[in-house]
Amino acid sequence: MQYALLIYGPEPAEDAPDDLMAAEFQAYAEFTNHLVGRGAMKGGEALQPTASATTVQVRDGRTITTDGPFAETKETLGGFYLVEAADLDEAIAYAAMIPGAKLGSIEVRPVLELPAEYAAATAGAAGN
């Protein structure tokens, strides 16, 4: 079996102190290394805060792009794609092609680029 582990939590403070951020990155790097060591790591990324989010819907064949994260509580997370795109417009174009965009909503959230020293662990996992 494979499982997706989805991380929910309070929105991080806009200017969190560096040492707090470092401790957080360190803790995640340790967990990632644990998964990599056991051969359990299939992928995963940190995401930018919800302020960077864009929501995409397709209605009557038209793409509707709105500012902000997906906020409807009645609809639930059904899956996700991780895509490489040149910019937000390309990501929106892919989002609009997802069948679920016709009935539901696709939240487009950029991946957070980790500082080099923490990114190394995940890069190792990708080649695994």
Place this chain on the structure above:
Amino acid sequence: MAGSAAAHEVVDRLFREEQGRAVATLIRVTGDFDLAEEAVQDAFISALETWPVRGVPDNPGAWITTTARNRAIDRLRRRKRLLQKTETLAQEAAIESELEAIEPGPSEDAMHIADDRLRLIFTCCHPALAMDARVALTLRTLGGLTTPEIARAFLVPEPTLAQRLVRAKRKIRDAGIPYRVPPAELLPERLDGVLRVLYLVFNEGYAASSGDSLIRRELCAEAIRLARVVVSLLPDEPEARCLLALMLLHDARRDARVGPAGELILLDDQDRSLWDTERIAEGRALVEGALGERRPGPYRLQAAIAALHDEAATPAQTDWAQIVTLYIALQRMTPSSVVGLNLAAAVAMADGPAVGLAMMDGIVASGELDAYPYLHSARADLLRRLGRWSEAAVAYRRALELTTNAPERTFLEGRLREVDGRRRVID
């Protein structure tokens, strides 16, 4: 002394006209909104210092852009020196590549620079930004408006507006909003978004208000100026031309719609000799230029309606039948209760107040515009014209509950006194 005053005047005028152009170019070469704004500001300060002494250069706009570019280089070098003391090689390399990008290349020609502003308009009006952020960002980066000016125009506290700008710039960077004119398949949708921002800026400036009338005038001028930029760079887009026409045709009546005490004067009561005939002629020419288009858009219809008002030498000469036809077309194209209300008001003029009132009663019954003051004031006006004084008074009171704008309140209070007086005579 005279030379110094003249130089200041040139800088002031240039600031409105050129700052958006310079910021747009600097954003292209640096990819950094804040650096671009700071560098352009530096360049204008430098102009204020040197021009009164050495005279205004032959091409002041180019001087500003070149100076801003040099200031951006200085700022990046300073950042690099600081980093050498404290920080990592990777960041230093990033600044080095930024510095390389910023040096003038062979591709620097006038067309490129014109494109910069168009690119920036599309970035600032990207649908992934909230509408209020798009408006603020467009006025700040492309218009010559300062943060306090925009805050005053939209009646929000200055820190709120500053925060809105910071967040919008961060989102552009973090979410990867592109800096470019959208490709053909996205252009209609995105251009529509740009035009909506410009129209919103114009309407905000055009709404009569107790607020700062100078700033409001500036908003209208800015919307018109930016619409001209879009039209000159995308000449084949009829809706852009028609939005420009629509704004000119409304702006032409600006001086006639407010009285000496700041009171609101309705279209019927305006001194039409105060209308700006040059603007009307320009607006009409733009609308007529778009007449050949097979499928008229909503701005074309609205501009045609505004032109019909402007063409009438007296209120009685207004072609209301034609206006009704245009509103019916607009209602079909962009159905909304607000368009329905305008249609009802036009029908009242063409076919009598009773017919218009029946349509407005339908809108009231739907409950959709209950919080919209103009529904109640327009309905009150028809009731007044039909001599139904008591009902008119109720409707004026409801409109007053919903109106905060001082000149509009004064107007409504006057009408309410009038119908209350008539009511008492009859009772």
